[in-house]
Amino acid sequence: MPADDQVGEGVSADLAVFLRKAADGRPVTIVPSVCGGCGGRVFFVLVDDVEGGAERMCAGCSGGAFIADSEEFWEDADPGEACCPCGSEEFETAVAFSLADDGSVRWVTVGLRCRQDGAVGVYADWKIDYGPTDHLLTMV
Numbered sequence: 001m002p003a004d005d006q007v008g009e010g011v012s013a014d015l016a017v018f019l020r021k022a023a024d025g026r027p028v029t030i031v032p033s034v035c036g037g038c039g040g041r042v043f044f045v046l047v048d049d050v051e052g053g054a055e056r057m058c059a060g061c062s063g064g065a066f067i068a069d070s071e072e073f074w075e076d077a078d079p080g081e082a083c084c085p086c087g088s089e090e091f092e093t094a095v096a097f098s099l100a101d102d103g104s105v106r107w108v109t110v111g112l113r114c115r116q117d118g119a120v121g122v123y124a125d126w127k128i129d130y131g132p133t134d135h136l137l138t139m140v
Contacts, residue, residue: 008032010041011094015113018120019096022109026098031140033093037063042115043093045123048077052126054110055079059090067095068108068136069128082123088116095140105133 007016010032019030033056034041040060047054053070057063066074083089091112098107109125128136 006030008094010034012092012113014118015092015094015111015120019094019109019111019122022111022122022125023096023098023107026107028096028098029137030094030096031137033065033067033095033140035061035063036065037061041092042090044089045082045091045093045110045112046079047082047110047124048074048079049124051077052108052124053077053079054124056093066139067093067110068097068105068139082112084112084114084117084119084121086114086117086119088114090115093140097137104128104131105136108136 006029008031016030035058038061040058042059043056045056054067094111096109097105100106105128110123112123113120
């Protein structure tokens with residue numbers, strides 16, 4: 001990974017590499033999703049891959065959270081449950097925030113790693129066209 005990338009503790013190596021490749025050469029900060037209620041790292045995830053947006057629910061305690069700014073437009077979204085080709089719906093979740101030259105977030109990419117077979121993929125991504133954006137880095 002490029003020296004200017006940052007990967008948060010607890011992101012599996014294969015998911016980090018996959019998200020890095022999805023960033024098309026832009027510097028990224030990759031942050032793992034961790035449940036604020038129980039500290040869990042396995043989630044069921046609803047995604048809108050057309051508009052862009054995601055909401056995760058902890059497999060351990062059912063606590064939910066929106067990813068990045070998804071809540072702002074979730075009312076207009078048409079989300080579906082993320083599902084691996086193997087049939088599993090439980091995922092390690094991480095978010096790659098692509099950064100502009102000034103360090104602001106310009107793109108959000110939600111990557112999931114199946115807990116059953118280890119398959120990785122991008123399930124939703126969307127552009128950020130406003131500022132400031134620092135708050136997004138904690139909303140995973």
